[in-house]
Amino acid sequence: MRSMSTADNSPQKPQSNLGKRLLTRLDAILAIGIFVIAVSFAATSIMKRTGNPDTITMSGSQIRQMLKKDTDRIDLFVKSIQKIPREVATILELQRLRTEEIKIVLEAIMLNNSEIFGTSVAFAPGLSWEKSLSWPLYACKKDGKIRFSALDQPGYDYFNKDWYLLPKILNRPVWVDPYFDEGGGDVFMTTYAVPFSFFDGVADTFTGVVTVDVSIDWLTRFFNTEKKLPNNGFVMLLSEDGTVISAPREEWEVNHTLFSLAVFLKLPELRRVGRDLQKGKSGTAKVISPATGETVKIFYAAVPSNHWGILYIIPEKKQNSLPGNKGG
Amino acid sequence: MKRHTGKQRCFTIIFLVWGMMLLPGVSCLQAGELEKINFMLMWLPQPQFAGFYMAREKGIYEKYGLDVTIQDRGYNEDVLTDLVQGKSDLGIMNLLTALEKKAFGEDIVNVGQVFQRSAIEFVARKTSGINTPRDFNGRKIAVWRTVLRAQTLGFIKTRNISAEIYSVDEGISFFLKKAVDIISVMHYNEYNTLINHGIDSDELTLFRLKDFDMDFPEDGIYCLARTYQADPALVRRFVKASMEGWEYAVAHPDEAIGLISRILLKKNLICNPVHLQWMMDAMPEMIRPKDPDTPGGHLARSDFDKAVDFLLKTQKIPRKVSYDAFYVNR
Numbered sequence: 001m002r003s004m005s006t007a008d009n010s011p012q013k014p015q016s017n018l019g020k021r022l023l024t025r026l027d028a029i030l031a032i033g034i035f036v037i038a039v040s041f042a043a044t045s046i047m048k049r050t051g052n053p054d055t056i057t058m059s060g061s062q063i064r065q066m067l068k069k070d071t072d073r074i075d076l077f078v079k080s081i082q083k084i085p086r087e088v089a090t091i092l093e094l095q096r097l098r099t100e101e102i103k104i105v106l107e108a109i110m111l112n113n114s115e116i117f118g119t120s121v122a123f124a125p126g127l128s129w130e131k132s133l134s135w136p137l138y139a140c141k142k143d144g145k146i147r148f149s150a151l152d153q154p155g156y157d158y159f160n161k162d163w164y165l166l167p168k169i170l171n172r173p174v175w176v177d178p179y180f181d182e183g184g185g186d187v188f189m190t191t192y193a194v195p196f197s198f199f200d201g202v203a204d205t206f207t208g209v210v211t212v213d214v215s216i217d218w219l220t221r222f223f224n225t226e227k228k229l230p231n232n233g234f235v236m237l238l239s240e241d242g243t244v245i246s247a248p249r250e251e252w253e254v255n256h257t258l259f260s261l262a263v264f265l266k267l268p269e270l271r272r273v274g275r276d277l278q279k280g281k282s283g284t285a286k287v288i289s290p291a292t293g294e295t296v297k298i299f300y301a302a303v304p305s306n307h308w309g310i311l312y313i314i315p316e317k318k319q320n321s322l323p324g325n326k327g328g
Numbered sequence: 329m330k331r332h333t334g335k336q337r338c339f340t341i342i343f344l345v346w347g348m349m350l351l352p353g354v355s356c357l358q359a360g361e362l363e364k365i366n367f368m369l370m371w372l373p374q375p376q377f378a379g380f381y382m383a384r385e386k387g388i389y390e391k392y393g394l395d396v397t398i399q400d401r402g403y404n405e406d407v408l409t410d411l412v413q414g415k416s417d418l419g420i421m422n423l424l425t426a427l428e429k430k431a432f433g434e435d436i437v438n439v440g441q442v443f444q445r446s447a448i449e450f451v452a453r454k455t456s457g458i459n460t461p462r463d464f465n466g467r468k469i470a471v472w473r474t475v476l477r478a479q480t481l482g483f484i485k486t487r488n489i490s491a492e493i494y495s496v497d498e499g500i501s502f503f504l505k506k507a508v509d510i511i512s513v514m515h516y517n518e519y520n521t522l523i524n525h526g527i528d529s530d531e532l533t534l535f536r537l538k539d540f541d542m543d544f545p546e547d548g549i550y551c552l553a554r555t556y557q558a559d560p561a562l563v564r565r566f567v568k569a570s571m572e573g574w575e576y577a578v579a580h581p582d583e584a585i586g587l588i589s590r591i592l593l594k595k596n597l598i599c600n601p602v603h604l605q606w607m608m609d610a611m612p613e614m615i616r617p618k619d620p621d622t623p624g625g626h627l628a629r630s631d632f633d634k635a636v637d638f639l640l641k642t643q644k645i646p647r648k649v650s651y652d653a654f655y656v657n658r
Contacts, residue, residue, distance in 0.1 A: 160473055162501045169468070169494065169507040177501055180596060241504050241525045251599075260524045260602040274526050 058230050060284075063299050063312060066227075070310055071282075071301040074237070077222065078305045081116070082192055084109055085210040086173065089196035092121065092210065099132040103148060106139040109212070110146045115222065117141055117215040118185045120151070122158055123208040124168075127198075136164075140185045140213070156183045164209050167195040171206070175306050177241045178216055178254045188216040188254050190239065216254060220246040233314030240307040242274045258309070266290045269298070277302045277309030362395035365566055368410045368419035369400045370475070373591045375577075375607035376516070376547065377420070378584040379442070379615070383573025385587050392569040394562075406474070408434060411552050418551040418566060423627075423635055424478040424644075426550055430654055431645035437556050439657035440549035440567035441627035442574065443614045446542060447515040448479050450535040451522065456509050458533060461540075464489045467509040470499035479537060479544065480512045482642040500525070516610035520603055544635045546614075548627065556656055567657055571625040574615055581608045627655045 058066070088105060091097070097105070102121050109119045118140030123133050135152035151158050158164050166174045173194040180188050193211045197204040223237045223246040237246040242257040252261065258277075262270035269287040276283060282301035289296055295316040302309055369377050380398055383389050389396040399416060401407070407419035408429055421429075423441070430436055450469070452458035458467065464484065471480040473495035484491065491510075496502055499511040500521050513519045515536065523529060537543065549567055556563050577584040585604045592599035615624055622628060632651050639645040 160495065160497055162496075162498075165494070165496065166501060166505060166507055169502070170505065174505065177504075180598075241501070243525075251593075255599050256602075257524045257526070257600075259526050260600050263602045271526070278526055 063229070063314070064284075067282075067299050067301050067310060067312055070235075071303055074223070074308065074310065075303045075305050077115070078303060078308070081212060081214065082173065082305065084113065084116070085119070085192060085194040085212050088121070089194040089210045092196045092208070093198065096129050099130050099137070102133070102137055103139075106137065106148070107146060110139050110141065115214060115218055116212050117187065117189055117218065118181075118211075118213040120211045121208065122151070122164055122211070124206060125159055127205070127207050138184060151184055153183050163191045163193045163211050167193045167209050168206055171195060175240060175308075177239050177243050178245055180254075181213070185213055185215070189213040190216065190219070190245065216245060220253065229312055229314055231315045231317060233312060236309075236311045236313070238274070238277065238309035238311070240278065240309075242278065242309075245308070258311075267296065273298055273300050273311065274309070276300065277311075278307060280304070280307050362390060362393055363562060365389075365394055365396045365418060365562075366416045367396055367398050367566075368407050368416035369398065370407050370420045370422070370547070371400065372597055373400050373588055373595065374517070375584060375588055375604055375611055378577035378588060378608060378611060379574025380570055381573070381587055381591065382577040382580070382584055383569050386573070386576055388569045388572050388576065389566075392565040394566060394569060396566070396569075407550070408436065411436065411550070411555075417555055418549055418563070420547050421550045422476060423545050423548055423631075424639060425475070426548065427635055427639055427649055427654070428478060428644055430649050431639070431647060435553045436550050437553045437656045438548045438550055438627055438654055439556060439563050440570065440625040441545050441631075441655075442548060442570070442625060443546040444617050444624075444628075444631075445614060446479070446536075446538045446544050446546060447517075447610070447614065448476060448537045448542075448546075449513055449515055449519065450480075450483070450510050451503070451513050451519065452510045452533045452535075453527075454531055454533050458509060461487045461489065461535065464491050464510060466491065468492045468494065468507070469510040469512075470494045470496045470502045470508040471512045472499070473497055476512070478639060478642070478644050479542060482638060482644065483535075483537060483540065483542065485642050516607050516614065520606040524600065524603055542638065544638065545627065545631050553656070560657075564657060567625060574611075574624070577608075578612045578615065581605075581611075584608055626658075 088109075091105075106119050106121065109116060118138060120136045120138040121133070122136030125134070128134055132150075135150040136158050138149050138151050139146055141147075162179070163176045166176060173192065176191040176193060178188055178190045191211050191213045193209050195209050196207055198207045219237065223235075227235050229235065234248040236244060236258075238258055239245055242259050243254060244252045244256045244258065244261070245254070247253055247256075256264065258270055258274035262268050262274070267287055267289055269285050273285055277300055280302045284300070285298040287296050287298065288294070297314045297316065299312040299314070300309060367380065369380070371377075373381070377398075384396055384398060399410075406425075407416070407421050410416040411419055418439070420442075421436075423438070426436060426438060450464075457463065461483070464487070469484070469491045471477065471493060481493070484493070494502065494508060498518070499508065499513070500518055502508045503511040503522065504525055504527075511518075513522070519534075522532070549570065551563060585601065585608050588604060589599050589601065617624055617626065617628070618631075619628065629651055632655065636645070636649055640648065
């Protein structure tokens, strides 16, 4: 099995033949079962560690500490999510699981990880070893139940979707920017997609993609944008490409990027902050809002494992309304 | 006071009623008598179609005796299918796409040319060392999967570029994550999406097709020839009302943005006010005729000939298409 400590963006490595013989099909399913349960415990414990301070008077170092704690929490969460499809991809590189067995794996993922909205195994067209796997097998939560579907609606064309094609071209796992999955999950979500390949003794051939989806609704609740910050400051969570995942204003989520907010809020410094975050940098910035004439301090940090960004935006004087409001 | 005779009074009444019917802005038809038209956009709601939405919103279609339903679509099916299947009466198509269909026997006609120029371009990062089309060789290029391929692939073909082509729904993520080196974009749309995802304009090299003698007009209004022949006056009224809607939209951009925002939110589609503003700002230039003496909505013969020549040169069509058979609403 691939080491758990593999760097997040490392390319897929060919597996040795000896390694491939080590796992029987039963071992594979058992390993996945234990793994998903372990991950679910980890995720639950992360979720419990929120700890928001009640005070609204905080020094700069206290705010930085709080930001660091937040960043670590999101990083742990991201890592726990990433492990799931990575391990399933590894198993699929080693074992030709049958359709029913893949369904068991997907069901186990869904049952043991409340934070996951959906999960799929998508084989490259013509490369699945069972006819029933010609279309991505997808499990997701709908009306409180786990539902299976084959993404074979006319026109869905999964092999052109970002979640399939990006990891294929890049030959590495990818976090797909938030999107509305029409015809799939039918909610706003972000997807972590991991490619898997088949080693025929000579070379690796790309064989498909394993994905997990996290809904934006769930992420927003988990991130908790209602933190108490001095002067009615607010927090935001961004994707690697700068899209707003969570914000105190629902209408910003998915619709805005930090870069469009820089224009919208007339805070051009946000653009430099966004560029820093994309490079994995953390820091602070002080800006004067041309709209209000008020000084605003921005504390920001990049999530190490996937370059998502966390921002605390804190006005120097107490604000009664958030930026974007009339007169706010 | 001079008294009218009965005959005079009758003439006066007829004249007054006739005069009222001619008054601009006064509908001569009751709501129940409006003629229904289903109109299909080639894409999802956005300022690219602002004129049509405003024509409906401001009662311009109604003024022309029309009850217009605006339909929109996603990536996969083409407008022509809807026209042929009778799901729509009229629709928006790109000029080169429509010419290809016409050349292969589809009986469609252009009844109004809304966009007068091209906004298509290829974009590369300056750091990638791609400075001329020759530098496209050996690179990964993402182009739209279902639309505008005559232009994008035609650009590549006419320059004998050998590259790895990826057909995608939207290429933005592919470019942002550096999965490809070059991407096709609309200047009024995806180009600004790149800017809104953190790439600075001075970091990009643009290959605007209009700078490569490929300034082909884009969005036009199309219908089946039989639809036009059945009631040319109805089609003309629709085109006239639509162009009036466009005039209103570019004169009232904030109102247009507000309306499109509401439509996007209702449909659960991404709605970014900054991006909508960018798109709307680009619209006056898109609809402005190249020749100032030509009215809006007209397909110029010179543009048509240029487009046909290009399609012949790139072997997208087997034979010439007649201007008179293609553009009927003059």
